[in-house]
Amino acid sequence: xxxxxxxxxxxxxxxxxxxxxxxxxxxxxxxxxxxxxxxxxxxxxxxxxxxxxxxxxxxxxxxxxxxxxxxxxxxxxxxxxxxxxxxxxxxxxxxxxxxxxxxxxxxxxxxxxxxxxxxxxxxxxxxxxxxxxxxxxxxxxxxxxxxxxxxxxxxxxxxxxxxxxxxxxxxxx
Numbered sequence: 001x002x003x004x005x006x007x008x009x010x011x012x013x014x015x016x017x018x019x020x021x022x023x024x025x026x027x028x029x030x031x032x033x034x035x036x037x038x039x040x041x042x043x044x045x046x047x048x049x050x051x052x053x054x055x056x057x058x059x060x061x062x063x064x065x066x067x068x069x070x071x072x073x074x075x076x077x078x079x080x081x082x083x084x085x086x087x088x089x090x091x092x093x094x095x096x097x098x099x100x101x102x103x104x105x106x107x108x109x110x111x112x113x114x115x116x117x118x119x120x121x122x123x124x125x126x127x128x129x130x131x132x133x134x135x136x137x138x139x140x141x142x143x144x145x146x147x148x149x150x151x152x153x154x155x156x157x158x159x160x161x162x163x164x165x166x167x168x169x170x171x172x173x
Contacts, residue, residue: 041070043127050074055083059169060151062100064089069164071127080150080170086127091163094155101167103140103153114141115152115168124154124166132158148172 037046055074056063059081063070067087074083089097106117115123117139124131131137135156142151153167 039072041072043071043073045075046073047075047077050076052083052085056085059083059171060101060149061085061167061169062097063087063167064093064097068162071129073126080172082168082170084123084127084166084168086124086129086164086166088162088164091157091161094157094163094165097165098140098155101140101151101153102143103151104143106139106141106152115150115170117154120152120154120166120168123168127166129164129166131156 037048039046039052041052042048052070052072052074055061055072061083063085064087067089069088070085071087072083072085075081106114120139121131135158138155140153140155144151149169149171151167151169153165155163155165157163
């Protein structure tokens with residue numbers, strides 16, 4: 001029996017690495033969909049063939065060209081096609097960003113299928129937004145969200161002079 005057990009361990013030792021590699025687990029926990037993106041502002045997992053400008057246009061997100069601290073994640077290899085983007089602007093321009101993206105207060109909306117607070121907070125972590133404890137967070141959704149196209153975001157300001165937005169758009173085709 002000792003010989004048979006040893007043979008089974010040997011075969012298992014040969015097969016295990018192949019199974020791990022085929023399941024995408026051979027990279028020690030990295031997302032198997034992670035690709036190197038040519039834009040350094042992209043977070044891991046962004047689809048390398050979708051430039052930020054294309055995703056902004058496709059999904060109807062307006063971001064000021066001089067926004068700072070931009071980070072984003074976009075994918076279109078399975079439903080939904082989505083863009084999550086974080087950026088900072090002076091708080092004096094926050095209202096213009098809200099208007100340009102046709103956003104309304106989430107708590108005043110009765111839009112079916114809109115993004116909720118929990119989802120928006122998770123998205124903010126995806127794009128590496130660090131919301132300080134005690135920072136007042138405002139949540140928004142698009143005036144035109146639907147089950148086929150969802151858009152929303154959150155806004156916070158740790159210092160009252162700079163406002164950080166996390167905007168998300170998802171399109172189900």
